[in-house]
Amino acid sequence: MNHRPEQVAPADVFYGVDEAKKYTQNTRMIQIQRTITKRALQMLAIPKGQHRMILDIGCGSGISGSVLSQKGHMWVGMDISHAMLDVAAERGPEGGVEGDLIHSDMGHGFGYRAGTFDGAVSISALQWLCSAEKKAQNPYKRLNKFFSSLYACLIKGARCSFQFYPSGPEQVEMITSSAMKAGFTGGLIVDYPNSKKAKKYYLFLMAGYSEEIMQEAKTVIMPEAKTGSGDSEDESSEDDSDDEMDSDEEKEEDSEESEQEERIDVKGKQRKDFKKAFQKKVASLALPTKGIQKREKFGGKVKDRKWILRKKDRQRRQGKLVRPDTKYSGRKRPGSFF
Amino acid sequence: MKLITHNILMCNKKGCTKNNFPLRLVVKQYADYEADNAQEYSANLMTRLLEKLDWNALKITVATLPDWGIALPDAVTPELAKDEAFLQSLHMLLVRRQIIDGEMVCPNCERSYEIKNGIANMLLQEDEV
Numbered sequence: 001m002n003h004r005p006e007q008v009a010p011a012d013v014f015y016g017v018d019e020a021k022k023y024t025q026n027t028r029m030i031q032i033q034r035t036i037t038k039r040a041l042q043m044l045a046i047p048k049g050q051h052r053m054i055l056d057i058g059c060g061s062g063i064s065g066s067v068l069s070q071k072g073h074m075w076v077g078m079d080i081s082h083a084m085l086d087v088a089a090e091r092g093p094e095g096g097v098e099g100d101l102i103h104s105d106m107g108h109g110f111g112y113r114a115g116t117f118d119g120a121v122s123i124s125a126l127q128w129l130c131s132a133e134k135k136a137q138n139p140y141k142r143l144n145k146f147f148s149s150l151y152a153c154l155i156k157g158a159r160c161s162f163q164f165y166p167s168g169p170e171q172v173e174m175i176t177s178s179a180m181k182a183g184f185t186g187g188l189i190v191d192y193p194n195s196k197k198a199k200k201y202y203l204f205l206m207a208g209y210s211e212e213i214m215q216e217a218k219t220v221i222m223p224e225a226k227t228g229s230g231d232s233e234d235e236s237s238e239d240d241s242d243d244e245m246d247s248d249e250e251k252e253e254d255s256e257e258s259e260q261e262e263r264i265d266v267k268g269k270q271r272k273d274f275k276k277a278f279q280k281k282v283a284s285l286a287l288p289t290k291g292i293q294k295r296e297k298f299g300g301k302v303k304d305r306k307w308i309l310r311k312k313d314r315q316r317r318q319g320k321l322v323r324p325d326t327k328y329s330g331r332k333r334p335g336s337f338f
Numbered sequence: 339m340k341l342i343t344h345n346i347l348m349c350n351k352k353g354c355t356k357n358n359f360p361l362r363l364v365v366k367q368y369a370d371y372e373a374d375n376a377q378e379y380s381a382n383l384m385t386r387l388l389e390k391l392d393w394n395a396l397k398i399t400v401a402t403l404p405d406w407g408i409a410l411p412d413a414v415t416p417e418l419a420k421d422e423a424f425l426q427s428l429h430m431l432l433v434r435r436q437i438i439d440g441e442m443v444c445p446n447c448e449r450s451y452e453i454k455n456g457i458a459n460m461l462l463q464e465d466e467v
């Protein structure tokens with residue numbers, strides 16, 4: 001049974017009239033989308049009272065867009081599903097869809113003038129880029145095209161936040177490497193990593209560096225991932241939450257570390273035991289222990305006269321310039337006082 | 339579709355990189371939204387949009403739409419950019435006016451992009467990518 005929509009059918013087919021209807025009637029779905037959009041917008045770190053031009057990739061029926069409009073931003077949304085766009089157009093400005101809608105494929109790149117957008121958001125769309133629906137489509141090429149043309153239409157230092165559902169670590173790697181190739185910096189943010197249901201992946205990207213934007217977003221330079229279960233999250237708390245770090249993740253790391261230390265301990269103990277056994281055996285054999293003691297001190301490598309002469313001989317045979325052997329070669333040195 | 343969006347759109351067809359802006363706009367039907375329905379006016383937003391606007395392209399486009407009866411100044415001076423009345427009129431033109439039906443034609447390759455039901459169809463065929 002296949003649960004991932006991108007493996008069922010292409011986006012423009014999957015999000016047909018029936019699926020589009022869900023996005024207008026299912027309040028739970030709308031609620032989730034709104035919450036995600038708010039979180040994504042939070043990552044863009046636009047100061048209060050500032051209104052910007054934002055690109056919404058995979059805008060669908062305009063749920064994410066209505067959140068953007070609410071905050072006073074102007075937005076342009078693009079989607080490949082005409083049915084979804086029709087729903088958005090039907091809702092119109094009365095229904096909160098005040099931005100502009102463009103029917104286009106993100107894998108084709110987009111023809112916007114350079115430096116038009118102050119930021120970009122995308123809700124549950126990026127994973128569609130990773131699957132090829134037609135023979136002519138190459139996911140890697142599509143990803144590269146997408147990120148490079150995105151980079152081109154953003155202002156310098158613009159921030160992007162893309163929530164998506166990766167099918168596995170390879171897909172994350174595929175997407176992030178493509179983004180880095182296009183010149184973006186940033187990384188993956190995982191909200192609620194310990195909850196199966198609330199876990200959300202965000203790709204947070206910055207297009208270059210701008211002093212001005214950095215100053216603006218001083219408080220949120222690299223957004224932290226949210227932890228906890230995420231079940232009790234409601235809209236009001238989402239709004240003004242400056243997320244506090246739950247210690248769950250840290251704890252996990254701690255336990256891992258101590259485990260590693262334990263492993264090292266075991267090794268050390270084994271070595272000590274072995275050393276003891278060796279000394280016992282030497283004592284039982286009643287051998288002269290001086291050389292062995294010395295050998296122990298130097299970690300098994302004692303460079304006595306015999307060894308030095310052998311080495312000099314070998315080097316002489318190699319044609320190297322070697323001092324002649326004398327009675328002083330490899331002579332005993334005075335030991336230390338302690 | 340709004341004029342502000344038209345002002346940032348270029349032809350995205352493969353190989354069409356020069357002289358592909360602004361797209362020639364043909365309007366068959368348009369509508370003006372009520373102020374409280376459209377994206378709210380804010381001086382802050384309008385100044386931001388004004389920075390991004392290609393004024394020349396906007397002027398050329400508006401000149402091809404004589405029935406709109408809108409006259410734009412030659413250039414935007416810093417004083418004008420602070421003028422409330424000017425920003426209000428710009429908000430009307432860029433944000434509240436919607437092109438419902440029409441098309442955009444690339445001045446270079448003559449590729450036509452349809453606007454239907456207010457949605458611009460910029461989708462390319464596989465051989466155009």
